[in-house]
Amino acid sequence: MAKRGKLAKFATEASEQRPVKFRKYQYLFLIVCEDQKTERVYFERFKSQIPSETIYLEAIGTGLDAKGVVEKTLEERTLLAQKAKREVDVTWAVFDVDDANINIGKAQRFQDTCKIGEENNIQLAYSNEVFELWLLLHLTAIDSQKPLPRAEVYRLLGEQVLRRAGHEAFEYTHGDTQILDKVHSVGNQEIAIERAADLLKQHGKREPLNANPSTKVHLLVQDLLSWIRYYTYSPE
Numbered sequence: 001m002a003k004r005g006k007l008a009k010f011a012t013e014a015s016e017q018r019p020v021k022f023r024k025y026q027y028l029f030l031i032v033c034e035d036q037k038t039e040r041v042y043f044e045r046f047k048s049q050i051p052s053e054t055i056y057l058e059a060i061g062t063g064l065d066a067k068g069v070v071e072k073t074l075e076e077r078t079l080l081a082q083k084a085k086r087e088v089d090v091t092w093a094v095f096d097v098d099d100a101n102i103n104i105g106k107a108q109r110f111q112d113t114c115k116i117g118e119e120n121n122i123q124l125a126y127s128n129e130v131f132e133l134w135l136l137l138h139l140t141a142i143d144s145q146k147p148l149p150r151a152e153v154y155r156l157l158g159e160q161v162l163r164r165a166g167h168e169a170f171e172y173t174h175g176d177t178q179i180l181d182k183v184h185s186v187g188n189q190e191i192a193i194e195r196a197a198d199l200l201k202q203h204g205k206r207e208p209l210n211a212n213p214s215t216k217v218h219l220l221v222q223d224l225l226s227w228i229r230y231y232t233y234s235p236e
Contacts, residue, residue, distance in 0.1 A: 020056070020083075022056065022083065022084035022085065022086070024053040025053055025054065025055065025056040025084075026053075026054050026055070026231070027054065027055045027056070027089050027090075027227060027231070028055075028056050028058075028080060028084055028086075028087075028088045028089045028090075029055050029056065029057045029058070029088075029089065029090055029092075029224065029227065030058050030060075030073075030076060030077055030080055030088050030090070030091045030092070031043050031057070031058070031059045031060070031091075031092045031093075031094060031220070032059075032060045032062060032069055032072055032073040032076050032091070032092070032093050032094070033059065033060065033061050033062065033069070033093075033094040033095070034061075034062060034063075034064060034065070034066065034069045034094060034095040034096055034131075035061055035063070035094075035131060036061030036062065036063045037061060037175055037177060038131065038132070038175060038177055038179070038180070039059075039061060039094055039131050040059045040060065040061035041177045041180060042180055043057070043059035043094075043224075044057075044059045045180065046224055046228070049228050050228055050231070051228075051231045051232055054231035055227055055228065055231060056084070057224075058076075058080060060072075060076055065095070065098075065106075065109065066095040066096070066097070066100070066109065066110055066113040066126065067109045067110070067112055067113040067116070069093050069094070069095045069113075070093045070095075070113050070116045070117050070120075070122060070124075071116070073091060073093045073117075073122055074116075074120060074122070077091050077122075090123065090223065091121070091122050091123065092122070092123045092124075092125055092220050092223075093117060093122050093123070093124055093125070094125045094126070094131065094217065094220065095113070095124075095125075095126050095127075096126065096127050096128075096129060096130045096131055096150075097110065097126055097127065097128035097129050097208065097209060097212070098129055098130065098150065099129070100209055101128075101209040101210060101212070107209060110208075110209060114208070123219070123220065123223070124216065125215075125216045125217045125219060125220040126208065126215075126216055127214070127215035127216070127217060128208060128209070128211055128212045128213060128214050128215070129148065129149065129150045129153065129212060129213070130150040130153055130154075131215075131217065132150070132153050132154060132157055132174075132179075133148065133153050133213050133214075133215050134192065134196065134215045134217040134218065135157060135179060135180075135183045135187070136153055136156055136157045136160065137191075137192040137195040137196055137199075137215070137218075138183045138187025138188055138189060138191070138192040139157070139160035139161070139183065139186065139187050140156070140160050141195055142195065142199065142213050144198075144199050144202035144203060144213065144214070145202075146213075147212040147213065148212060148213040153213075154172065154174050157172060157179065158170070158171070158172030161179070161182045161183075161186065164182075164186040167182060167186065170182060189221070192218065193218045193221065193222060196214075196215050196216075196217065196218035197218060199211075199213060199214045199215070200214055200216070
């Protein structure tokens with residue numbers, strides 16, 4: 001790990017608008033998401049925590065299903081490597097299980113998705129059923145033995161925000177990125193990581209399709225945060 005020392009300079013909005021000079025970046029971090037809005041915006045917000053010219057973070061939304069996301073991830077990794085003229089250091093694919101467990105065709109596509117990711121060194125951050133479970137874990141603990149349909153996740157997410165002082169008038173609509181501001185202001189990321197890890201532990205060796213509710217988004221967040229911490233302090 002990097003030595004603790006002088007605090008590194010952080011990127012400004014103006015510097016991010018300039019043409020990208022990839023040779024100045026020490027680490028290329030690619031995230032390709034199923035959702036074109038909430039997930040992409042969520043990960044892009046980590047850019048404000050990244051010291052200038054250390055980590056190049058690219059978050060892409062696709063609007064595709066799980067298998068489509070991973071296939072698109074392969075394309076985007078190739079494109080980024082070509083632009084940067086070097087290999088991408090780490091690549092993550094973010095997608096939902098949705099109702100793949102009750103549809104034979106979708107179940108097979110999900111299994112194919114995991115196989116493609118494993119064979120091509122793509123890290124998978126999937127949620128059963130949906131990404132918003134990760135946001136919900138910032139606000140409350142979830143029973144691992146009680147499956148949560150996505151509609152229920154959305155309902156609970158809005159309900160949890162409404163319970164917080166100063167947010168009694170908030171009306172959550174799925175896809176509204178305002179929820180990210182609300183979760184950031186009243187939720188707790190560290191506790192969310194602990195809760196997500198505990199859900200996976202409770203499910204044990206259960207197949208991902210049957211591990212409802214669960215998410216692996218915290219693994220991606222932990223990975224990204226570890227690199228941000230690494231580069232935040234430059235050697236003296």
